[in-house]
Amino acid sequence: MKINVMTDILEANDRIAADNTDVFSKHRNLVLNLMSSPGAGKTTLLEKTAEALKGKLRLGVITGDVETSRDAERLQKYKLPVVQLTTGSACHLDANMITYALPHIDLKKVDILIIENVGNLVCPAGFKLGEDYKIMILSVTEGDEKPLKYPQMFRESSLLLINKIDLLKYTNFSLKEAKANVKKVNPKMDIIDISCITGDGISEWISWLNQRYQKKFGTKARA
Amino acid sequence: MAIARNIVNIAVTAAEKEGAKRVTKVNVVAGELRGLVPAQLIFCFGLMAENTVASGAYLDLEIVPLVVACKQCGEKFRVKDYCYICPKCRSEDIQTLRGTELRVKDIEVE
Numbered sequence: 001m002k003i004n005v006m007t008d009i010l011e012a013n014d015r016i017a018a019d020n021t022d023v024f025s026k027h028r029n030l031v032l033n034l035m036s037s038p039g040a041g042k043t044t045l046l047e048k049t050a051e052a053l054k055g056k057l058r059l060g061v062i063t064g065d066v067e068t069s070r071d072a073e074r075l076q077k078y079k080l081p082v083v084q085l086t087t088g089s090a091c092h093l094d095a096n097m098i099t100y101a102l103p104h105i106d107l108k109k110v111d112i113l114i115i116e117n118v119g120n121l122v123c124p125a126g127f128k129l130g131e132d133y134k135i136m137i138l139s140v141t142e143g144d145e146k147p148l149k150y151p152q153m154f155r156e157s158s159l160l161l162i163n164k165i166d167l168l169k170y171t172n173f174s175l176k177e178a179k180a181n182v183k184k185v186n187p188k189m190d191i192i193d194i195s196c197i198t199g200d201g202i203s204e205w206i207s208w209l210n211q212r213y214q215k216k217f218g219t220k221a222r223a
Numbered sequence: 224m225a226i227a228r229n230i231v232n233i234a235v236t237a238a239e240k241e242g243a244k245r246v247t248k249v250n251v252v253a254g255e256l257r258g259l260v261p262a263q264l265i266f267c268f269g270l271m272a273e274n275t276v277a278s279g280a281y282l283d284l285e286i287v288p289l290v291v292a293c294k295q296c297g298e299k300f301r302v303k304d305y306c307y308i309c310p311k312c313r314s315e316d317i318q319t320l321r322g323t324e325l326r327v328k329d330i331e332v333e
Contacts, residue, residue, distance in 0.1 A: 001333065003332060005327045005329050007326055009226055091319075110272070151258075152257070187316075
């Protein structure tokens with residue numbers, strides 16, 4: 001006997017993600033799902049972002065790590081609300097894990113919440129967390145062909161930060177080639193070249209954040 | 224692995240609702256953009272199905288090609304090498320029609 005099912009395999013996740021979105025909107029949080037390979041510079045970017053936003057917008061972080069709490073420890077000195085999720089063997093965060101993390105972070109004290117996903121260019125793309133935007137980091141030591149190798153993630157993300165441009169001269173990475181490849185997969189993706197070491201491009205990244213925050217909540221600061 | 228677990232859950236729930244004793248086959252439709260590796264998914268599905276009514280069931284994976292439409296000239300085309308640019312008018316304003324789905328279509332039970 002055949003039974004018709006027609007059930008979306010990620011439906012349960014999408015439903016929980018939608019609930020998370022409601023919670024974030026209620027607390028006036030702009031939420032970003034930050035994805036990259038391991039070692040592309042996600043945590044370093046968060047450190048730079050915390051420094052640059054100080055006294056302006058308030059940053060909060062949920063960070064996913066397979067085994068350790070090192071990422072959260074690195075961020076502690078910035079006195080941010082940080083929640084560390086240890087995913088065990090899971091290679092991505094899902095909406096349910098975020099729901100569990102929410103009681104541990106005071107969302108009323110956060111303007112921009114960045115969810116640092118597990119370092120991986122495949123699995124995180126399939127799981128919505130309730131974010132406003134998916135954003136990515138690609139570092140120049142990874143190679144300029146990555147957009148074509150991992151198209152789903154590049155297709156679904158709104159912004160690409162090309163990191164470690166201070167190392168360009170030591171690699172065969174071509175910024176032109178990388179951008180052409182991104183353009184093929186996702187013509188609408190914004191791209192900013194950055195170096196977390198020299199600080200290049202960080203101000204453009206901060207203004208991207210400001211624009212998105214204002215787009216969601218208007219220019220009026222929260223009381 | 225999470226996808227395999229969800230497939231097993233969906234199949235088991237549907238089978239139990241119909242009072243079926245055993246699931247023999249699960250038909251899954253997966254878009255090309257999902258980038259699933261059939262052999263890997265089938266292996267994970269087998270593991271997750273152990274000790275359920277879906278234990279030993281055959282997993283059939285139908286891969287749906289990535290087909291899009293140009294919003295400017297209306298041209299429909301299959302995306303090759305993930306190039307989202309209209310081959311007719313070179314527009315980048317593209318709408319995805321098929322190739323992102325991921326669902327359990329039906330199951331066969333006894």
